[in-house]
Amino acid sequence: MLTAEEVRKHDSRRSCWVVISGEVYDVTEFLNQHPGGPASILRCAGRDATEEYEPVHPPGTIETHLDKGTIEKHLGPIDVTTLDALKAADVVAQTSRDSEELAPLPTLQNLDDFESEARKIVSKKAWVYFSSSADSTTAHARNRLDWTRVNFRPRILRNVGKPVSMRRRIMGHDSSLPFFIAPAAQARLGHPEGELCLARGAARYNIPYCSSTYSSIAHKDLAKCLAEERKGGALLWQLYVPIATENAKSLIAEAKKLGFKALVITVDSAVIGRREEDDRYKAELDHAAGIELARSANPAGAAPILRGAHSSTLNWDDLTWIRQAWNDTGPVILKGIQTAEDALLAAEAGVDGIYLSNHGGRQLDYAPSSLQTLLEIRKFYPHLLETLEIYLDGGVMRGTDILKAICLGATAVALGRPFMYALTGYGTAGVCKAIEILSDQMETSMRLMGVTELSQLTEFYVNTAILEQELPRRIDQRDGNAGKVSSKL
Numbered sequence: 001m002l003t004a005e006e007v008r009k010h011d012s013r014r015s016c017w018v019v020i021s022g023e024v025y026d027v028t029e030f031l032n033q034h035p036g037g038p039a040s041i042l043r044c045a046g047r048d049a050t051e052e053y054e055p056v057h058p059p060g061t062i063e064t065h066l067d068k069g070t071i072e073k074h075l076g077p078i079d080v081t082t083l084d085a086l087k088a089a090d091v092v093a094q095t096s097r098d099s100e101e102l103a104p105l106p107t108l109q110n111l112d113d114f115e116s117e118a119r120k121i122v123s124k125k126a127w128v129y130f131s132s133s134a135d136s137t138t139a140h141a142r143n144r145l146d147w148t149r150v151n152f153r154p155r156i157l158r159n160v161g162k163p164v165s166m167r168r169r170i171m172g173h174d175s176s177l178p179f180f181i182a183p184a185a186q187a188r189l190g191h192p193e194g195e196l197c198l199a200r201g202a203a204r205y206n207i208p209y210c211s212s213t214y215s216s217i218a219h220k221d222l223a224k225c226l227a228e229e230r231k232g233g234a235l236l237w238q239l240y241v242p243i244a245t246e247n248a249k250s251l252i253a254e255a256k257k258l259g260f261k262a263l264v265i266t267v268d269s270a271v272i273g274r275r276e277e278d279d280r281y282k283a284e285l286d287h288a289a290g291i292e293l294a295r296s297a298n299p300a301g302a303a304p305i306l307r308g309a310h311s312s313t314l315n316w317d318d319l320t321w322i323r324q325a326w327n328d329t330g331p332v333i334l335k336g337i338q339t340a341e342d343a344l345l346a347a348e349a350g351v352d353g354i355y356l357s358n359h360g361g362r363q364l365d366y367a368p369s370s371l372q373t374l375l376e377i378r379k380f381y382p383h384l385l386e387t388l389e390i391y392l393d394g395g396v397m398r399g400t401d402i403l404k405a406i407c408l409g410a411t412a413v414a415l416g417r418p419f420m421y422a423l424t425g426y427g428t429a430g431v432c433k434a435i436e437i438l439s440d441q442m443e444t445s446m447r448l449m450g451v452t453e454l455s456q457l458t459e460f461y462v463n464t465a466i467l468e469q470e471l472p473r474r475i476d477q478r479d480g481n482a483g484k485v486s487s488k489l
């Protein structure tokens with residue numbers, strides 16, 4: 001049996017050992033293959049990495065890689081009585097949650113409240129990961145701002161005393177509400193039960209949950225959780241296409257095997273965006289740990305250094321083998337469409353739906369808000385609204401935002417950060433309360449607009465004049481079928 005003293009000696013690039021759940025691994029050769037980059041492991045070198053590792057990786061990650069031979073050296077168990085000496089002080093501090101500080105859940109009134117409550121107790125690592133957005137953060141700010149720039153045109157004197165129906169078919173699922181939970185990785189950074197809280201919330205309110213490729217709870221456990229709830233809901237599989245095609249195919253095979261209802265392929269992440277707050281925090285940790293990793297040096301002629309672990313070569317042709325692997329198991333949706341041109345290409349590629357998103361402003365800064373993209377599609381390729389399912393996300397904080405999207409022809413809307421904040425503070429109960437708040441906000445607003453069913457909402461219920469002034473005057477119509485243009489604006 002190994003001791004802490006022995007492990008501590010292997011704390012560098014030359015020899016890097018880590019302890020995870022009481023087992024010691026030699027990961028020296030794995031460092032440069034680590035999909036999260038070598039620095040994240042080097043920060044834990046010679047230490048107990050369990051607290052850093054667990055919230056980010058689903059159970060079984062190491063075992064799978066041991067089987068595949070990517071990680072070769074399982075050195076055996078550590079003497080647990082010596083383990084405390086191997087924990088980093090900051091990790092211990094970061095994981096302490098003092099829920100005493102939180103406002104009682106029933107007093108929360110809107111989704112902003114969840115954000116401010118979560119901030120009180122969340123670790124710095126989780127906060128920068130959840131909240132950060134790319135570069136100048138303008139895309140993120142605009143996501144939120146643009147919802148405020150659309151006004152309603154309510155109708156009066158209509159009988160709105162009857163029950164309000166908000167049902168919508170979302171990616172093949174009959175959802176009770178016209179929104180779903182967007183994919184967001186590493187939920188266990190916020191709460192020990194992580195993504196399970198999201199799956200339970202989705203089941204209890206019968207809405208879909210699109211889980212991330214990087215779910216920190218194993219997908220099979222999410223499927224099990226949904227089945228155990230026996231209430232409703234549906235699981236959708238978000239796919240980041242990995243660099244190796246065989247890895248992508250095995251993820252798709254897993255999605256099929258576990259009964260996920262739709263394949264949501266994220267197409268806005270050829271490289272990972274520069275989220276400065278996140279990168280600054282990691283650089284601070286690296287600096288404190290004495291880790292220096294040259295990133296930008298790229299000698300002329302050498303292959304470019306790309307950020308992240310996803311395929312940077314992904315292109316429209318790849319949709320063919322991806323769809324063959326998925327084999328019509330359910331709808332295929334492209335997540336991250338940001339222009340009318342790409343919406344048209346997506347339709348021509350035969351996908352079932354498009355998901356307008358700039359990744360919560362975390363990828364390309366100054367990318368258009370999904371609301372702008374929706375208006376752009378309405379202006380240049382309005383027929384797509386009839387032929388494609390249209391989903392969107394980014395900055396959605398209120399039921400009124402969801403209604404605005406529905407008026408403009410969206411099938412449904414998704415929310416990312418708000419649910420991460422809800423689970424961080426309050427676990428499953430927080431997720432359920434967030435869904436209730438949105439549902440309540442929508443119901444009241446629908447009655448005040450003079451409708452009781454989503455199908456009654458049309459473009460005439462919103463005034464988008466301000467945003468329309470900012471639409472591009474022309475788009476590149478060389479690729480698509482320009483003959484179909486007959487503007488809805």
Ligand code: HEM
Nearest residue numbers: 018027035036040041044049052053056061062065185214
């Ligand atoms: C063997 C010990 C391992 C340790 C100590 C470790 C540690 C970490 C840490 C601390 C992070 C967080 C990065 C950050 O926030 O800066 C991370 C990220 C990541 N790790 Fe590991 N890891 C290990 C093995 C693996 C394996 C076997 C895989 C295989 C898939 C993997 C995949 C990833 C991915 C994809 C991320 C990035 C997640 C994201 O950015 O959303 N890791 N790892």
Ligand SMILES: Cc1cc2nc3c(=O)[nH]c(=O)nc-3n(C[C@H](O)[C@H](O)[C@H](O)COP(=O)(O)O)c2cc1C
Nearest residue numbers: 130182183184185212266359360394395415416417
């Ligand atoms: C913490 C976090 C993690 C995310 N992880 C993923 C992911 O794994 N896959 C993905 O397609 N999108 C991911 N996203 C983007 C969301 O799916 C969604 O597009 C975005 O959060 C919507 O913006 P909102 O946070 O303003 O609602 C992530 C977003 C956040 C905030």
